[in-house]
Amino acid sequence: MFSVTVRDHVMVAHSFRGEVFGPARRLHGATFVVDATFRRAELDADNIVVDIGRATEELAAVLGPLNYRNLDDDPAFAGVNTSTEYLAKVIADRLAERVAAGALGEGARGLAAIAVTLHESHVAWASYERPL
Amino acid sequence: MFSVTVRDHVMVAHSFRGEVFGPARRLHGATFVVDATFRRAELDADNIVVDIGRATEELAAVLGPLNYRNLDDDPAFAGVNTSTEYLAKVIADRLAERVAAGALGEGARGLAAIAVTLHESHVAWASYERPL
Amino acid sequence: MFSVTVRDHVMVAHSFRGEVFGPARRLHGATFVVDATFRRAELDADNIVVDIGRATEELAAVLGPLNYRNLDDDPAFAGVNTSTEYLAKVIADRLAERVAAGALGEGARGLAAIAVTLHESHVAWASYERPL
Amino acid sequence: MFSVTVRDHVMVAHSFRGEVFGPARRLHGATFVVDATFRRAELDADNIVVDIGRATEELAAVLGPLNYRNLDDDPAFAGVNTSTEYLAKVIADRLAERVAAGALGEGARGLAAIAVTLHESHVAWASYERPL
Amino acid sequence: MFSVTVRDHVMVAHSFRGEVFGPARRLHGATFVVDATFRRAELDADNIVVDIGRATEELAAVLGPLNYRNLDDDPAFAGVNTSTEYLAKVIADRLAERVAAGALGEGARGLAAIAVTLHESHVAWASYERPL
Amino acid sequence: MFSVTVRDHVMVAHSFRGEVFGPARRLHGATFVVDATFRRAELDADNIVVDIGRATEELAAVLGPLNYRNLDDDPAFAGVNTSTEYLAKVIADRLAERVAAGALGEGARGLAAIAVTLHESHVAWASYERPL
Numbered sequence: 001m002f003s004v005t006v007r008d009h010v011m012v013a014h015s016f017r018g019e020v021f022g023p024a025r026r027l028h029g030a031t032f033v034v035d036a037t038f039r040r041a042e043l044d045a046d047n048i049v050v051d052i053g054r055a056t057e058e059l060a061a062v063l064g065p066l067n068y069r070n071l072d073d074d075p076a077f078a079g080v081n082t083s084t085e086y087l088a089k090v091i092a093d094r095l096a097e098r099v100a101a102g103a104l105g106e107g108a109r110g111l112a113a114i115a116v117t118l119h120e121s122h123v124a125w126a127s128y129e130r131p132l
Numbered sequence: 133m134f135s136v137t138v139r140d141h142v143m144v145a146h147s148f149r150g151e152v153f154g155p156a157r158r159l160h161g162a163t164f165v166v167d168a169t170f171r172r173a174e175l176d177a178d179n180i181v182v183d184i185g186r187a188t189e190e191l192a193a194v195l196g197p198l199n200y201r202n203l204d205d206d207p208a209f210a211g212v213n214t215s216t217e218y219l220a221k222v223i224a225d226r227l228a229e230r231v232a233a234g235a236l237g238e239g240a241r242g243l244a245a246i247a248v249t250l251h252e253s254h255v256a257w258a259s260y261e262r263p264l
Numbered sequence: 265m266f267s268v269t270v271r272d273h274v275m276v277a278h279s280f281r282g283e284v285f286g287p288a289r290r291l292h293g294a295t296f297v298v299d300a301t302f303r304r305a306e307l308d309a310d311n312i313v314v315d316i317g318r319a320t321e322e323l324a325a326v327l328g329p330l331n332y333r334n335l336d337d338d339p340a341f342a343g344v345n346t347s348t349e350y351l352a353k354v355i356a357d358r359l360a361e362r363v364a365a366g367a368l369g370e371g372a373r374g375l376a377a378i379a380v381t382l383h384e385s386h387v388a389w390a391s392y393e394r395p396l
Numbered sequence: 397m398f399s400v401t402v403r404d405h406v407m408v409a410h411s412f413r414g415e416v417f418g419p420a421r422r423l424h425g426a427t428f429v430v431d432a433t434f435r436r437a438e439l440d441a442d443n444i445v446v447d448i449g450r451a452t453e454e455l456a457a458v459l460g461p462l463n464y465r466n467l468d469d470d471p472a473f474a475g476v477n478t479s480t481e482y483l484a485k486v487i488a489d490r491l492a493e494r495v496a497a498g499a500l501g502e503g504a505r506g507l508a509a510i511a512v513t514l515h516e517s518h519v520a521w522a523s524y525e526r527p528l
Numbered sequence: 529m530f531s532v533t534v535r536d537h538v539m540v541a542h543s544f545r546g547e548v549f550g551p552a553r554r555l556h557g558a559t560f561v562v563d564a565t566f567r568r569a570e571l572d573a574d575n576i577v578v579d580i581g582r583a584t585e586e587l588a589a590v591l592g593p594l595n596y597r598n599l600d601d602d603p604a605f606a607g608v609n610t611s612t613e614y615l616a617k618v619i620a621d622r623l624a625e626r627v628a629a630g631a632l633g634e635g636a637r638g639l640a641a642i643a644v645t646l647h648e649s650h651v652a653w654a655s656y657e658r659p660l
Numbered sequence: 661m662f663s664v665t666v667r668d669h670v671m672v673a674h675s676f677r678g679e680v681f682g683p684a685r686r687l688h689g690a691t692f693v694v695d696a697t698f699r700r701a702e703l704d705a706d707n708i709v710v711d712i713g714r715a716t717e718e719l720a721a722v723l724g725p726l727n728y729r730n731l732d733d734d735p736a737f738a739g740v741n742t743s744t745e746y747l748a749k750v751i752a753d754r755l756a757e758r759v760a761a762g763a764l765g766e767g768a769r770g771l772a773a774i775a776v777t778l779h780e781s782h783v784a785w786a787s788y789e790r791p792l
Contacts, residue, residue: 393529
């Protein structure tokens with residue numbers, strides 16, 4: 001199995017609801033360093049998993065609407081805790097939609113899975129992986 | 133599949149027995165930067181894999197009895213080589229016991245697996261993963 | 265010249281005022297990975313610059329009131345842009361006050377300078393250095 | 397499942413053929429920071445996955461013929477794009493041959509899989525994993 | 529003294545002349561992860577050293593003509609070894625020209641110095657610092 | 661001013677004397693990731709600060725006698741605390757001796773300073789810098 005990963009980041013504000021979150025129930029923020037991994041069993045005709053340049057562009061396109069935002073104000077996240085692991089799924093699912101729409105090229109239709117890791121600090125990160 | 137990882141470290145002395153270890157048969161030491169990963173198929177009611185704060189505390193609790201120690205003097209390791217990969221298993225198993233005992237909360241009973249990675253330097257690390 | 269550096273982090277929300285900031289004028293957030301460096305010309309009687317354990321505690325004590333906060337609501341920052349470089353100075357100055365107050369021990373009075381670096385992402389960071 | 401990973405690097409020149417590569421069709425180069433991971437279900441009699449020293453030597457032996465080279469001139473790569481993901485496979489396969497030849501010791505015959513990751517920059521990397 | 533640093537990278541081919549370079553006299557390549565640091569004594573009216581967005585754009589503009597190139601073919605480098613430390617100076621000098629030309633804004637005219645670090649691998653890097 | 665840095669590591673056991681060290685008074689150990697920086701005002705005739713290959717070899721030669729050792733048993737350290745900052749000085753001074761002895765080549769006699777940083781974990785490191 002092959003994979004290619006590209007990295008970018010977003011800077012957001014948000015707050016959590018629930019006893020478990022303690023001081024994180026206050027409005028605060030995070031830089032999420034985001035790694036998007038694309039997997040496939042065999043390389044395409046160009047000998048790649050996916051074009052790294054296009055993968056980087058698509059990741060940036062998915063992160064754009066989240067960047068420099070207060071996620072508490074985003075209707076897409078009404079009533080949900082925008083935890084690091086949940087946001088990893090949001091980004092993976094949105095990347096999957098773009099792959100399905102052909103944004104990463106026809107060759108990318110051979111992708112088997114997408115994994116997204118969000119690093120919230122030098123000592124904590126979360127991931128979500130899904131098939132395509 | 134989702135995962136959350138938290139990082140901490142321990143500083144230990146130890147020595148190895150066996151031809152393969154060469155100069156590492158002498159008493160020496162290591163800083164192990166320890167990454168503990170918790171996996172589960174679905175998020176809990178708070179939209180998380182596990183509380184990162186509690187996961188960090190439990191990892192610290194597991195590392196405490198190892199920290200600033202000569203592992204050659206620890207009865208738990210009598211007669212075994214405390215290799216990086218073996219210590220990854222020790223830490224993963226001890227974390228699994230704490231999960232089973234409820235130390236990470238009731239929600240953590242939904243965890244599917246634990247993986248532990250020990251970085252012994254910038255050029256070598258070892259991991260162990262087990263189901264829960 | 266010797267130095268010792270310890271690392272911690274804070275997660276904050278804030279917004280900026282001024283054309284130059286573009287989308288960062290919206291309420292957003294950041295994880296700042298914070299490196300605090302203590303410098304001195306000669307080691308103390310224990311052969312150290314400063315106790316790493318105490319330095320870590322004092323850095324945590326300085327970061328505590330900033331953590332999980334919206335800096336726009338902090339009276340200490342009324343009317344100022346809490347840029348990464350400005351926050352580096354705030355943290356360095358507060359550490360300097362603690363050194364002067366003896367919080368890092370009598371030996372720490374021999375410190376010559378403090379430098380603070382805040383990493384706002386994997387591709388941008390800012391520092392401030394001052395004498396003691 | 398256990399794993400051990402060792403890191404090294406190579407510095408190569410190459411060029412690509414195909415529209416998708418854009419400016420990378422020109423002769424350019426890369427430093428690949430290479431992580432080689434060895435997996436096995438159970439530890440050997442010495443309580444290790446594989447000797448880290450020998451694993452490091454074998455990785456260096458595999459990287460040697462690639463290092464400080466223009467890959468466009470290497471007959472082994474005639475007519476193929478030496479993409480990061482493809483090179484990960486080349487290195488994994490060559491390591492697998494050495495394991496099969498006994499270069500990592502008799503104990504290493506119990507290895508279950510090899511994974512190789514090539515970091516081409518701080519924002520992009522690729523991996524290949526295969527069973528043994 | 530304050531500083532702000534931004535990071536980008538370039539991927540180049542080149543070769544060296546001189547006994548000291550050994551196998552690096554062959555055509556090979558490198559990814560240089562490039563850190564550009566801007567220093568000044570006091571913050572500007574916006575409370576910053578320099579706009580991080582603009583600094584990132586200017587660094588990219590300076591790196592563009594080097595990226596995906598064989599430096600041996602660049603007339604600017606005819607007859608010189610494009611060592612990591614030399615390229616750090618080239619990039620610092622070109623950034624200094626852009627600051628002088630106003631590309632980083634009027635506020636950036638208060639900058640005191642520029643430092644550039646090029647990481648050629650995970651185990652080697654070089655820097656050059658100059659006043660403005 | 662130019663600089664070149666090379667990285668290596670050592671794995672040692674040791675213990676400390678003095679109230680300030682708390683649990684670190686017990687025999688424990690550390691991996692020190694060691695960065696050795698060489699500075700000079702102008703590049704040499706080959707357009708370099710120092711040959712990176714030779715610098716790497718000399719750093720390894722200096723680290724060799726410390727590696728896989730219990731520093732408490734080393735006569736060179738009798739009666740002293742082998743703190744991270746102290747070891748940075750030991751390594752810098754031994755590198756300086758090798759430079760003076762010509763081990764880095766005649767060109768290296770133009771070096772202005774050496775700085776050594778020892779990373780004891782992902783959250784703490786220490787440095788020492790001296791002129792040549």
